[in-house]
Amino acid sequence: MTDDVLIQNGRIVTAVDDYVADLLVRDGQIEAIARHIDPSPTMQVHDASGLLVLPGGIDVHTHMEFDLGDAQTVDTYETGTRAAAFGGTTTILDFALQGHGQSPKHALDQRLALAEPQACVDFGFHVILTDINPGSLSELPDLINADGVSSFKMFMAYPGVLMVSDGDIFRSMRAVGAHGGMINLHAENGEVIQVLIEEALAQGNTSPKFHALTRPRIMEAEATHRAIRLAELAEVPVYMVHLSAKEALDSVVEARDRGIPAFAETCPHYLFLSIEDYDRPGFEAAKYVMTPPLREHECQHALWRGLRFDDLQIVSTDHCPFCFNENPHGLNKSKQMGLGNFERIPNGAPGVEFRLPLLFDGGVNQGRLTLNRFVQLTSTAPAKMFGMFPRKGAIAVGSDADLVLFDPNQPQTLSASTHHSLVDYTLYEGFHLLGKVAKVFLRGQMIVNGDEWLGQAGMGRYQRRAASGRIL
Numbered sequence: 001m002t003d004d005v006l007i008q009n010g011r012i013v014t015a016v017d018d019y020v021a022d023l024l025v026r027d028g029q030i031e032a033i034a035r036h037i038d039p040s041p042t043m044q045v046h047d048a049s050g051l052l053v054l055p056g057g058i059d060v061h062t063h064m065e066f067d068l069g070d071a072q073t074v075d076t077y078e079t080g081t082r083a084a085a086f087g088g089t090t091t092i093l094d095f096a097l098q099g100h101g102q103s104p105k106h107a108l109d110q111r112l113a114l115a116e117p118q119a120c121v122d123f124g125f126h127v128i129l130t131d132i133n134p135g136s137l138s139e140l141p142d143l144i145n146a147d148g149v150s151s152f153k154m155f156m157a158y159p160g161v162l163m164v165s166d167g168d169i170f171r172s173m174r175a176v177g178a179h180g181g182m183i184n185l186h187a188e189n190g191e192v193i194q195v196l197i198e199e200a201l202a203q204g205n206t207s208p209k210f211h212a213l214t215r216p217r218i219m220e221a222e223a224t225h226r227a228i229r230l231a232e233l234a235e236v237p238v239y240m241v242h243l244s245a246k247e248a249l250d251s252v253v254e255a256r257d258r259g260i261p262a263f264a265e266t267c268p269h270y271l272f273l274s275i276e277d278y279d280r281p282g283f284e285a286a287k288y289v290m291t292p293p294l295r296e297h298e299c300q301h302a303l304w305r306g307l308r309f310d311d312l313q314i315v316s317t318d319h320c321p322f323c324f325n326e327n328p329h330g331l332n333k334s335k336q337m338g339l340g341n342f343e344r345i346p347n348g349a350p351g352v353e354f355r356l357p358l359l360f361d362g363g364v365n366q367g368r369l370t371l372n373r374f375v376q377l378t379s380t381a382p383a384k385m386f387g388m389f390p391r392k393g394a395i396a397v398g399s400d401a402d403l404v405l406f407d408p409n410q411p412q413t414l415s416a417s418t419h420h421s422l423v424d425y426t427l428y429e430g431f432h433l434l435g436k437v438a439k440v441f442l443r444g445q446m447i448v449n450g451d452e453w454l455g456q457a458g459m460g461r462y463q464r465r466a467a468s469g470r471i472l
């Protein structure tokens with residue numbers, strides 16, 4: 001039993017509401033919202049005058065302790081979720097990777113055992129399916145209904161490593177769709193990209209920029225179109241992860257216009273950075289090697305427009321923190337592995353801490369998004385899309401008291417020297433933003449107060465989720 005928490009005079013902003021009120025939290029849930037609630041001596045009282053009160057951010061795409069064989073991401077479940085909390089994210093969905101010959105359930109159990117004692121915010125998993133056979137398919141209904149994993153990622157890229165065939169995608173879509181599950185696709189034409197990579201390397205084109213040049217936008221568009229058509233035939237919803245290219249977005253729009261339940265997320269790096277970042281001197285450009293790669297400015301404009309008009313439903317980070325330099329935290333597999341061969345640069349970039357402030361400043365302050373839409377994209381739609389609403393993603397009586405007090409007038413400068421991730425760089429070094437997280441509550445417990453950490457490893461709870469993709 002914890003003390004009641006009273007948050008006074010905050011401007012409560014949800015995906016649809018915007019009003020000033022007092023909010024009472026009891027036993028981790030929102031107990032009451034009213035114009036005025038009398039404080040009592042046993043209550044912990046917070047003055048939120050001048051602050052926004054937002055539902056805790058939900059980042060549905062992170063990779064903590066992700067082992068790609070060659071390289072591992074540097075954030076543990078503890079450090080990565082703490083960084084998330086400092087950025088106003090109170091729930092993450094991470095990944096459990098099914099190895100070849102491994103059962104998906106086993107992959108989930110292993111990840112759960114790793115994450116549970118460490119997580120500082122609430123968490124769940126998508127299972128990455130790599131080995132589709134009658135045995136693994138037969139486990140999926142129980143994973144969805146008993147374990148609460150209602151979303152599964154599959155790769156159309158990385159042949160010989162993670163890529164699966166169209167037939168296996170189709171089989172999996174039908175198997176999970178029938179039980180309330182959804183397939184999330186990494187959509188790029190892996191075989192064609194492999195041809196381009198081999199050609200580039202044979203010509204001596206080894207620098208990081210060729211990572212982008214060998215992964216063309218239309219090969220993302222082609223795979224996106226193919227994935228949506230497979231889902232259409234299987235009659236199930238489908239979710240495109242880390243969408244970056246204008247042409248891929250066009251495919252999603254075309255399908256949605258026909259009434260197909262096709263959904264997509266994009267990530268801050270595609271909104272704020274561009275292919276020009278690969279022209280940075282020396283090996284600096286390796287920091288920006290993620291998949292899909294950064295695109296031209298016209299894609300940024302299309303993505304912002306897509307966020308505004310609900311062609312894109314979610315902003316996630318794809319936080320995938322590989323160090324730039326060797327060994328700052330005992331890991332000796334960093335971006336430096338790709339010196340002399342861009343294909344060996346681990347694909348991924350960090351960002352879990354900066355999603356809310358970036359989107360607030362670049363979206364709301366710049367007049368591209370309304371405040372309500374900002375909340376929709378960062379919290380409510382993720383909760384609805386992945387079976388956590390209304391426990392999460394809402395400020396309503398009975399919802400978890402995952403709350404962010406956000407100061408819209410507080411400036412900040414992003415830097416790896418002050419961020420909380422273990423990774424040794426940020427893509428947003430020196431970005432000046434207006435708007436900063438002031439306090440964060442996880443189920444009513446204050447875990448962040450300014451720069452102070454008040455949470456504990458292990459306090460994050462595993463989220464058993466309901467059906468995914470059943471939203472309009």
Ligand code: DUC
Pocket residue numbers: 063186241242291292318320347348
């Ligand atoms: N896809 C991801 O979602 N994250 C990292 C690398 C990748 O290819």
Ligand code: ZN
Pocket residue numbers: 186241242291
């Ligand atoms: Zn991916």
Ligand code: ZN
Pocket residue numbers: 061062063318319320
């Ligand atoms: Zn990812």
